[in-house]
Amino acid sequence: MSKVLNHTNCSKCVHRTWAFDKxxxxxxxxxxxxxxxxxxxxxxTLCHEGDEIKNFLYLRSGLVKLLxxxxxxxxxxxSLGKPFDFxxxxxxxxxxxxxxxxxxxxxxVVCFVDLGVIKKLIRQNGDFALDFMEKISKIxxxxxxxxxxxxxxxxxxxxxxxxxxxxxxxxxxxxxxLPVSRKEIAQLIDMSTENxxxxxxxxxKDGLIAIEGKNIRVNDPERLxxxxxxx
Amino acid sequence: MSKVLNHTNCSKCVHRTWAFDKxxxxxxxxxxxxxxxxxxxxxxTLCHEGDEIKNFLYLRSGLVKLLxxxxxxxxxxxSLGKPFDFxxxxxxxxxxxxxxxxxxxxxxVVCFVDLGVIKKLIRQNGDFALDFMEKISKIxxxxxxxxxxxxxxxxxxxxxxxxxxxxxxxxxxxxxxLPVSRKEIAQLIDMSTENxxxxxxxxxKDGLIAIEGKNIRVNDPERLxxxxxxx
DNA sequence: CGCGGCTTTGATGTTCATCAAGTAAAGTGG
DNA sequence: CCACTTTACTTGATGAACATCAAAGCCGCG
Numbered sequence: 001m002s003k004v005l006n007h008t009n010c011s012k013c014v015h016r017t018w019a020f021d022k023x024x025x026x027x028x029x030x031x032x033x034x035x036x037x038x039x040x041x042x043x044x045t046l047c048h049e050g051d052e053i054k055n056f057l058y059l060r061s062g063l064v065k066l067l068x069x070x071x072x073x074x075x076x077x078x079s080l081g082k083p084f085d086f087x088x089x090x091x092x093x094x095x096x097x098x099x100x101x102x103x104x105x106x107x108x109v110v111c112f113v114d115l116g117v118i119k120k121l122i123r124q125n126g127d128f129a130l131d132f133m134e135k136i137s138k139i140x141x142x143x144x145x146x147x148x149x150x151x152x153x154x155x156x157x158x159x160x161x162x163x164x165x166x167x168x169x170x171x172x173x174x175x176x177x178l179p180v181s182r183k184e185i186a187q188l189i190d191m192s193t194e195n196x197x198x199x200x201x202x203x204x205k206d207g208l209i210a211i212e213g214k215n216i217r218v219n220d221p222e223r224l225x226x227x228x229x230x231x
Numbered sequence: 232m233s234k235v236l237n238h239t240n241c242s243k244c245v246h247r248t249w250a251f252d253k254x255x256x257x258x259x260x261x262x263x264x265x266x267x268x269x270x271x272x273x274x275x276t277l278c279h280e281g282d283e284i285k286n287f288l289y290l291r292s293g294l295v296k297l298l299x300x301x302x303x304x305x306x307x308x309x310s311l312g313k314p315f316d317f318x319x320x321x322x323x324x325x326x327x328x329x330x331x332x333x334x335x336x337x338x339x340v341v342c343f344v345d346l347g348v349i350k351k352l353i354r355q356n357g358d359f360a361l362d363f364m365e366k367i368s369k370i371x372x373x374x375x376x377x378x379x380x381x382x383x384x385x386x387x388x389x390x391x392x393x394x395x396x397x398x399x400x401x402x403x404x405x406x407x408x409l410p411v412s413r414k415e416i417a418q419l420i421d422m423s424t425e426n427x428x429x430x431x432x433x434x435x436k437d438g439l440i441a442i443e444g445k446n447i448r449v450n451d452p453e454r455l456x457x458x459x460x461x462x
Numbered sequence: 463c464g465c466g467g468c469t470t471t472g473a474t475g476t477t478c479a480t481c482a483a484g485t486a487a488a489g490t491g492g
Numbered sequence: 493c494c495a496c497t498t499t500a501c502t503t504g505a506t507g508a509a510c511a512t513c514a515a516a517g518c519c520g521c522g
Contacts, residue, residue, distance in 0.1 A: 068379070071460055076383055078375065089375070090368035093361075099372070122364070123357030130324075130353055133364065137321035140371045141330070144309065144320070144378065148299070151382045151421055152307055154509070181468065190382055192511050197470060213469095229302055385477070412500065423479050428502060444487090444501095 002044050005037040005109065019135045022128040027121055034114035040104040046087075049101045055112040057088045062108025063170065063179050066100040067187070077188040079143045080105070082170055090140055105179050150189050153231040158189040159199045160228035163209065167218050175217040233275050236268040236340065250366045253358040261352070265345035271335040277318075280332045286343040288319045293339025294401070294410050297331040298418070308419040310374045311336070313401055321371055336410050381420050384462040389420040390430045391459035394440065398449050406448040 010032045011025060020028065037060070040046060046057065049068060064081040066089070078100055081087035091099045092115060122129040150158050162185055167174055178185075182200075186193040203209045208224060210217040218224055241263045242256060251259065268291070271277060277288065280299060295312040297320070309331055312318035322330045323346060353360040381389050393416055398405055409416075413431075417424040434440045439455055441448040449455055 070383060074383075076379060078379060090371050092368075093364045094366075094368035094372060099376075119361055122360055126354030126357070126360070129357070129360045130350055133324045133353070135325075137323075137325035140321050140375070141325060144371075144374055145330075147375065147378045147382070148307065148309060151378070152301060152305075182470095183468075193468090194470085194512080195510065201470080413502095414500075424500090425480080425502080426478065432502080 002038055002040045002046075005039050007032070007035075008037060010035070019128065019131045022131050023121065023125060027125060027128075030117055030121070031113055034117045036112045038110050038112060040108045040110065042104055042107055044104050046102040046104065046110060047098050049098055051098045053088070053092050053096060053098055054115060056086065056092060056115050056118045057102070058086050058111040058113065059083050060109040060111055062104055062110075063106040064102050064108055064110075065105050065180075065184065065188075066102055068100055075187055076190075077184060079146065080165075080170075080188070085139060086136060089143065090136060105184070153228075155191055155195055155199055156202075157228050157231040158191060159185075159196065159203065160224050162189055163203075163216065163218060163224060164221075164228060166216075167221070174219075174221060175215070178214045178216055233269055233271045236270050238263070238266075239268060241266070250359065250362045253362050254352065254356060258352055258356060258359075261348055262344055265348045267343045269341050269343060271339045271341060273335055273338055275335050277333040277335065277341060278329050280329055282329045284319070284323050284327060284329055285346060287317065287323060287346050287349045288333070289317050289342040289344065290314050291340040291342055293335055293341075294337040295333050295339055295341075296336050296411075296415065296419075297333055299331055306418055307421075308415060310377065311396075311401075311419070316370060317367060320374065321367060336415070384459075386422055386426055386430055387433075388459050388462040389422060390416075390427065390434065391455050393420055394434075394447065394449060394455060395452075395459060397447075398452070405450075405452060406446070409445045409447055 010020070010028045013020075020031070023031070038046075040062070046064065059081050061083050063083075064087055066078045066081060066087065067075050068078060069075055079089075081102070087102055087110075088098065089100070122132060150161060153161070166176055166178065170176075180188070182196045183193045186196045189196075200209070200211060204211050208218075208220050208227070210219060241251070241259045244251075251262070254262070271293070277295065290312050292314050294314075295318055297309045297312060297318065298306050299309060300306055310320075312333070318333055318341075319329065320331070353363060381392060384392070397407055397409065401407075411419070413427045414424045417427045420427075431440070431442060435442050439449075439451050439458070441450060
């Protein structure tokens with residue numbers, strides 16, 4: 001079960017460099033007084049589509065997925081949130097309700113900061129506001145570029161993308177344990193589960209990667225990158 | 232050719248209600264002193280991918296497209312910008328260079344406001360900063376949702392989407408002149424030009440729409456919406 | 463131990479891009 | 493203004509890419 005953790009003091013937090021280094025000690029204290037740090041184990045849901053937005057969500061550690069449920073009841077994964085991301089995307093400024101369901105795909109620690117406090121700080125501290133905007137802009141742009149990139153490629157390119165995403169962007173090593181099921185990969189990059197498996201097997205037979213269950217090793221990163229670029 | 236227009240005073244501008252109504256008269260004057268209003272005729276380019284970002288771009292009237300050129304030289308349209316949109320998306324806060332090429336697809340009037348001034352105002356006027364964030368969040372979220380919506384649908388659903396987009400969102404009437412070529416539609420919703428034509432013809436034969444060259448009339452909006460939802 | 467979900471492979475059919483070829487429309491230069 | 497070129501549009505035929513269906517093995521869990 002998810003549980004509230006003991007309070008890490010914001011002013012001591014390593015993540016302070018993120019966007020919060022423009023805040024004064026008093027302002028940090030204000031955040032400190034209006035935040036909760038929560039632990040979620042793999043599979044637990046942080047918030048549901050339609051829930052009222054009360055907090056700004058910041059991922060301290062772990063990995064989460066943002067998903068929507070389509071009219072036909074199929075789940076679709078919009079993006080993965082990694083540590084240092086502020087998850088929930090931009091909708092927290094333009095919506096009253098969450099537009100995505102957010103679920104932990106690895107054990108995760110999340111800071112819930114009262115949204116009113118964030119807004120107050122944006123209002124009163126201009127440097128913070130600008131810095132904040134820069135960070136969230138980057139995340140939003142990333143989501144858009146990723147979606148475009150995926151959707152203009154065929155299946156092999158998409159699989160190459162997701163492998164590189166985990167190897168280079170999340171784990172920063174060529175051998176890692178996949179935190180998602182084949183089905184989730186399919187939901188993330190718009191293809192059928194069967195074809196995710198088929199193409200992973202194909203890559204394995206080609207010697208591009210090695211697979212043992214959830215464990216993946218990228219043998220030839222350069223060739224993988226070529227597959228990605230050729231689509 | 233594009234040309235600089237006579238200055239419309241910001242404080243008199245109808246668009247002031249957009250995000251700029253939180254500004255004081257002096258602040259508006261500052262924008263006024265650092266902006267240019269430009270006219271672009273259909274087909275002209277406002278900025279190229281890679282150009283340095285110096286201005287915040289606001290579309291007063293017309294219609295523009297944002298596009299990227301892929302590695303394989305194919306152009307891909309990310310989104311269409313309509314009046315009241317601040318075009319250029321969020322990258323202006325997180326990049327030094329434009330990441331998209333922006334081209335007018337209808338005769339357009341664009342305000343170029345010095346980006347430094349916008350940033351200064353965000354820094355000094357907290358209410359403006361918050362309002363501004365709300366507006367750009369909405370636009371970004373729209374882009375993301377649209378991309379997901381399009382890419383999870385098959386061709387008929389995508390064509391239905393684009394027809395509804397123009398009818399309901401841009402022109403707010405069931406009969407309108409398509410501002411884009413069939414090829415541009417294809418680039419926007421990820422399909423081949425031939426199939427755009429084929430499915431438009433199919434819709435015409437079904438009596439769903441009427442077509443005469445660029446002129447489109449939606450005969451049965453409800454059925455069109457069903458086609459959209461069924462994918 | 464048995465049930466349900468995840469994984470895997472093969473076979474089949476659908477959806478879609480591509481190729482080809484022709485017509486119409488819209489610029490371009492003399 | 494007319495021949496010329498280019499670009500947009502349209503339809504049909506073909507094959508490739510992909511989803512779906514089916515069947516079976518695997519694993520964790522109550």
